[in-house]
Amino acid sequence: MDAIRRAGAGRRLTAAALGTALLLMAVGCSGDGEGNRQRQEERARGANAGKGAPFWVNPNGSAARQVQAYERQGRRDEAEAIRRIAEQPVGEWIGTSDPEGEARAFTGSAVRADRRALLVLYNIPHRDCGNYSGGGAPDGDAYRAWLEGVTRGIGDRPATVVLEPDAVLHLVDGCTPAEFHEERYALLDEAVTRLKELRNTKVYLDAGNAGWGRPEQIWEPLKRAGVEKADGFAVNVSNFYSTADSIAYGKSLSAKTGGKHFVVDTSRNGNGPYREGDPGERWCNPPGRALGERPTTRTADPLVDAYVWAKRPGESDGTCKGGPKAGQWWPEYALALARASE
Numbered sequence: 059m060d061a062i063r064r065a066g067a068g069r070r071l072t073a074a075a076l077g078t079a080l081l082l083m084a085v086g087c088s089g090d091g092e093g094n095r096q097r098q099e100e101r102a103r104g105a106n107a108g109k110g111a112p113f114w115v116n117p118n119g120s121a122a123r124q125v126q127a128y129e130r131q132g133r134r135d136e137a138e139a140i141r142r143i144a145e146q147p148v149g150e151w152i153g154t155s156d157p158e159g160e161a162r163a164f165t166g167s168a169v170r171a172d173r174r175a176l177l178v179l180y181n182i183p184h185r186d187c188g189n190y191s192g193g194g195a196p197d198g199d200a201y202r203a204w205l206e207g208v209t210r211g212i213g214d215r216p217a218t219v220v221l222e223p224d225a226v227l228h229l230v231d232g233c234t235p236a237e238f239h240e241e242r243y244a245l246l247d248e249a250v251t252r253l254k255e256l257r258n259t260k261v262y263l264d265a266g267n268a269g270w271g272r273p274e275q276i277w278e279p280l281k282r283a284g285v286e287k288a289d290g291f292a293v294n295v296s297n298f299y300s301t302a303d304s305i306a307y308g309k310s311l312s313a314k315t316g317g318k319h320f321v322v323d324t325s326r327n328g329n330g331p332y333r334e335g336d337p338g339e340r341w342c343n344p345p346g347r348a349l350g351e352r353p354t355t356r357t358a359d360p361l362v363d364a365y366v367w368a369k370r371p372g373e374s375d376g377t378c379k380g381g382p383k384a385g386q387w388w389p390e391y392a393l394a395l396a397r398a399s400e
Contacts, residue, residue, distance in 0.1 A: 111353040113147035113176045113218070113366070114168035120387040121148075121372055139396040140372075140389075147353050148325070149178040149220060149368040151385075154195075157204050161211025174216040176353075178295075178368055179208060179249070182225045182242060187233040198241050205249055209256060216258040220321070220368045221249055223295040226283050227266040230276050243282045250284035262321050262363075265291035268299040268307040269331065277314035289363070290319035296369040297323065298331040298347055305359050312361050322357075324350030325367035328399050342378040343391060348398035371395050 116122070121144035128137035150164045161177065168175040181204055185194030195201035228234040229242060246263065253261045263285045266276060285291055291311065294304040301324055308320040328348030332340045349371055355364045372392025374381035382388055 111147055111364070112174045112355060113353055113364075114164070114171055114173035115145065115147045116150065116164075116167070119144065119148065120370065121392065124372075124387070124389055124392065136393060139393055139400075142349060142396045142399060143371045143392060146367055147173070147176055148370045149176050149366065151178045151180055151370075152208055154181060154204060157207035158211040161208045161217075162213070163211075165212050165215035165217050168217075169215050174218055175212075176218050176220075176366060176368070177208075177212075178220045178223070179205070180223055182222045182245060184234060184238050184242075186224060187228055198245055201245050202248065205252060209252055212253075212256055212259055214257045217256075218260045218321075218364075218366070219253055219262065220292045220295060220323075220366070221253070221261055221263045221288070222246060223264045223292075223368070224266075225264060226276065226279050227264070227270065230279050231270075243279075247282070247284035247287075250288045254287055254289075260289040260363075262290050262292040263288050264295055265293055265308075265311055265320070267294045267297045268303040269297065270307070273307065273310045273314065277311055280311070280315060285315055285318060288318075290321070291315070292321050292323065292366075292368065294323045294327060296325075296375070297341065298327050298329075298344065300327055300330045301351055301358070301365070303330075305362060309359065309361055317361075319361050319363045321364045321366050321368075322362055323368040324353075324365040325369040325371050326350060326395060339378055342375040343381040343388075345379070345394070346398065347395060349395050 121140055124140050125137045125144050128134070128140065150160075152160050164177065165175040181195050181201060183195050183197055183201055195204055225242060225246060229239055234242065250261055250263060253259050263280060263283060265280055265285075270276065280291060291308070293308045293311075299307075301322055304322045304324075304327070308322065312318050312320060326347050327350040329346060332344030332347065334340075335344075351365045353364065353366050357363070357365055372387055372389065372395065374384055374386050374388045374391065376384040381391065
């Protein structure tokens, strides 16, 4: 399968679940209770103080823990490099074991820091066509139950949701078998509807990337999936296309979807896409990439609501080029991204 069809596939939920477990401990689920929770909230406020983006910075994320580890080892240069990631808000990918608890923990911590949670929902059945990030809910009923847990966890707290990376794109590019198409359209439409019932939740349905290059083939599927009821769509999730190219792609889609706004994932697009090696593997842990524009709502175009780091820089795309499993923290790759951004 070529790079276009496989773009952005390297994602798993294990790292999100681990980060959430640590977060739940951090807000007082163990130890000295209220005192521990207050200390962690003070730390969270410090991590979020003075940030330009409205999104919450998780003070217990993988990058933050890596900074602490390097500092303990006396590796100050490495710690300062990883801090470029740790100080930015990144997407929290909701896992499957306790979606309500995770969503509540993330959004609650964000509120206490006077910020908005950035969440990524990635559990559609038959996800990623069985590739590195294959899996997802076993069936439609399981997905609906999981989604209901997420919505209960978010409640009225502010959240921005990137909904189901690759789900629509893989309906169009032939990757997802035809017998699953109707169910997927229905589930996506239901997810948009249910999330938009929440008072302070913004929803952006994933719409592929500039490498796809054929917006005339995806705008109607986006409409079937409920984009007209959403706040807009997301482009370049977990990918490397430049911000300029991503905006051009997004604007072409916007023109076909009634002027819908969109967000751009700029987490790793500082040097643009990788152009060497096996075309079918260029999306997976490409070398020489760099962090992109920091998350912000101050963008280059009025149609772009925000630059976001939906993909968590430093997490592997999959077991390619020496990487660990998809979604696992890879400090060497994180260092390379950060240092290339100097």
